[in-house]
Amino acid sequence: MNSLPIEFSSVDQPSRTSLTGKVLLGLTGGAALGLSVVCASFVSPAFRKFCLPYIPATRNQITNVFTALRGRQGTLLDVGSGDGRIVLEAAKCGFVAHGVELNFWLVLYSRLNSLRKSLSKKTTFYRKDLWSFHVGDYDNIVIFGVEQMMAALENKFNTECKNGCIVVACRFPLPNRKPFKTFGHGVDTVWAYEIIKTK
Ligand SMILES: C[S@@+](CC[C@H](N)C(=O)[O-])C[C@H]1O[C@@H](n2cnc3c(N)ncnc32)[C@H](O)[C@@H]1O
Secondary structure, three states: OOOOOOOOEEEEEEEOOOHHHHHHHHHHHHHHHHHHHHHHHHHHHHHHHOOOOOOOOOOOHHHHHHHHHHOOOOOOEEOOOOOOOHHHHHHHHHOEEEEOOOOHHHHHHHHHHHHOOOOOOOOEEEEEOOHOOOOOOOOEEEOOOHHHHHHHHHHHHHHHOOOOEEEEEEEEOOOOOOOOOOOOOOOHOEEEEEOOOOO
16 A cells, blocks of 8 residues: 655744734834833832822812912922922912922923923923932922821921921821811812921
């Protein structure tokens, strides 16, 4: 009985990925890498001592902040400025408005947005860690923090803030100070404090 020869066609064949395939592979890989780099900036707060994630202030919260600051002027700092919405609103209200934020992409977005809204001359965004950023030169400070960090922040404000500085805390109050006024309710509540130094 005769048997037919068998050919093994898959052995030693050169790869035949088309140019389009290679371009698509490159683009997909590049996009995945880019996405991972951007996401890393948003995930990294989870690995810090105090995890302060990016949660933008609501419209009601912003209204409450600027109701608390009615009649105030001078410089304002938003501690952990996110996408810059508080800083931009402050600039519109006439403050010299600064933000300090660790996330590179949020700082970049804030700067571009302030350029787009022609507010860049009244705003400055620092890409820095809030814990090593000196807050003593500001007349007004806004903080939207998390409960676990408020005591440490209060110590920082007690040590660094100048006499007469107004601190507006959003969503979570400073644990040991008495606010002179509270605005709004629920998650949009803000507490306003005056830092008074006795000497
Ligand atoms: C709750 S969000 C508030 C954003 C903004 N202030 C607002 O009200 O829309 C807190 C922000 O603090 C930033 N952040 C977290 N840890 C920080 C740190 N150590 N230094 C500076 N910014 C920080 C986060 O990236 C996030 O954008």
